[in-house]
Amino acid sequence: MLSGLAAAGAGVLAAPHVRAQAGARIVVVGGGFAGASCARALGREAGNLAVTLVEPNARYTACPFSNAVIAGLREMDGQNFGYEALRRTGVDVVTARVVAVDAETRRVRLEDGASLDYARLVLAPGIDLDLGAIPGYDAAAAAVLPHAWKAGEQTLLLRRQLEAMADGGLVVIAAPANPFRCPPGPYERASLIAYYLKARKPRSKLIILDAKDAFSKQRLFEAAWTELYGGLIEWVPLSGGGRLTAVDAATRTLTTEFGSHRAAVANVIPPQRAAAVAVAAGVADRTGWCPIDPVTFESRLRPGIHVIGDAAIAGAMPKSAFAADAQAKACARAVAALVRGREPDEPKLINTCYSLVAPDYGISIAGVYQPRGGLLAEVEGAGGVSPIKAPPSFRAVEATYAMAWFRTITDGIFG
Amino acid sequence: MSGRTHRTGVAARASRRGLAVAALLWAAVPALARTAHPGDAAACGGCHAPASAGEVPDLRGRPPAEVVAAMRAFRSGERPATVMDRIAKGYSDEEIRAIAAWVTAPPGEAERPTQP
Incomplete structure (x- = not known):
């Protein structure tokens, strides 16, 4: 230093x-x-x-x-x-x-x-995570209920908790309202955790408590969850009582307006700001x-x-x-x-975000943007998500492109 | 703010007259709203680069006409794609030509200054 x-x-x-x-x-x-x-x-x-x-x-x-x-x-x-x-x-x-x-x-x-x-x-x-937005979710609570929304030790903490969990445990992911870093991220996370649970701890369940009523690539995620993971993942929207009102780290209890969930592993993704x-x-x-x-x-x-x-x-x-x-x-x-x-x-800008629903099942959202009315607006007629109906080969190719994108962008910046 | 806010063309006129007028102008003459430039292609490098060779083609050194033809075919739906069909729909012919010239620049030139 x-x-x-x-x-x-x-x-x-x-x-x-x-x-x-x-x-x-x-x-x-x-x-x-x-x-x-x-x-x-x-x-x-x-x-x-x-x-x-x-x-x-x-x-x-x-x-x-x-x-x-x-x-x-x-x-x-x-x-x-x-x-x-x-x-x-x-x-x-x-x-x-x-x-x-x-x-x-x-x-x-x-x-x-x-x-x-x-x-x-x-x-x-x-970003900074707003530790204080959810009653009970402070820095000490994040050491028990990881956010894992900045990669590093938090990522590994959540992984170790999942590895240590007994089969049949309840995993809860709490997702924030918009805007936040990586809009499809909580749902990709739910998908890949479900992949792990299905293979290793198949009696387990995963609940997503969401502070909003819609999310990125929603139809694609939901279709894939049904297809790949049966009833393992349950999504609770804002209107269904998905928004957290409090957490208790000691008992891993997440409380919403409609009730409370006692989790074996809880991943709380709090609101964020610059x-x-x-x-x-x-x-x-x-x-x-x-x-x-x-x-x-x-x-x-x-x-x-x-x-x-x-x-x-x-x-x-x-x-x-x-x-x-x-x-x-x-x-x-x-x-x-x-x-x-x-x-x-x-400028004319592009975004392409891939998400993995399983290691060989990728989906994407893309957009083209240009300044309009003082903001970066979407170019109409362009962009959108992967087709809702597509053969496994299409999903597999998108999973390959996801990996290729990560290699390319990190090589272009850090390599 | 020296050197700033002296844009010309529709966008500058619009910003002087306010957002409502800007919206009207944009709606009325979208095709005249901007001029293509090589910087339009900068975002392509998020996926198309040497490190991607294999899954996603490295376009450097390829004939620009090939990229123009591919982009137009993606845009029309004539050529199947996973994501390029969605992206190509955001670009005019002029922009596609500008992008094609930039992304096919031979290795090494991409590291050169992009403004004369």
Whole structure:
């Protein structure tokens, strides 16, 4: 840690001298799919930009496919990525936490007291879980009832709990209201846990307590659940009493307006908001998320600060890794144009989200987006979900594409 | 906010006149609403890249006309697909030509600056 900070400090001091010919300094905060992709894309843009990526963790643990880790279908090693390749492309990767952003002087301050000046700042901080939104669900409760909504130790905790559970146990997944990271994620998770239970603990049951009445790829998920898992999965919508009103970690009891469920394993996915640094920078509004210009991703609240990925209010675009990468590249283009005093191009963006219902059964949702009415709106007539009726070979190909996507996107950003 | 908010064309005129007018303009002349540019293809790299070779084709070095033909066939439904049919429907002929030129750029060129 000390050597990391020392190196970071040296990089900050040396940069103006070493890079005498360098163009404007762009600071990117957050080394996930959005931030790391944007830093890499900025390095490819004209103008010889000096790109600094600030990320508190020395390596990144990816969320996509972490549901497969929970179900024992994949190991955690495959989720972890380092920043060495990004450094080799010329990005100055600083392992530190940002504690303050001054939009007036265009300066970010790091935990160790160092500061970085920027011509433009890109915030890609991801989400914070709102521990306090559900009575009884605080940090201590999350150590018993994992959210597993940030991949890492929480992912492995949920997996160990499922492995330790006796056959016949009740697994409960509590899903939040919109908006939240990875809209199909809770339902993919339910599917893959059901796959595990069916094979290993077939007398068990899984209940999804949902704070909403509809969810992403719903018809596809529900059809697949019937086809693959019989009555193992029960989905309780908001109108059926699905919204949590309280949890009790000691007894693993989840309470709703209609009753309570005592779980053997409970996965509570709480409401979310843009991560704290977005609030510190003044770019989050009262919703907890960050309003942006759909062409440049520049904050509606603080000039010179751009927000991409899960923290942004990206209109119709979901909070997905694919969307984060697409936004990152479009934002990099816009930032490079702006520092050169040029007019940014209007972006046209794509999202494709795959979900695994079983290891060889993939489904997807796709969309094409462009700025309209101040937001990123869906291009009408495009996008949509996989066909509701399709042969097993179609589902198998989509499962293959899901894996291929993960390899491609992580290689493009971290490889 | 130096260097910002000097967009031209329909979008800029619309933003000056307010959202209601913007909506009308967008509805009336969708085809004139934007100009295609190579950045449109940036999101394609989420799936089409060297690391994907095998399942999803790496398009670099392929003839642009081949990609144009494929996209048009996906869009019309003439060529079966899992997801490309849904994506291709979001693009005009002009955008497809711009995308095809960018995604077929030979290896190495993708790392070059994308703005002149």
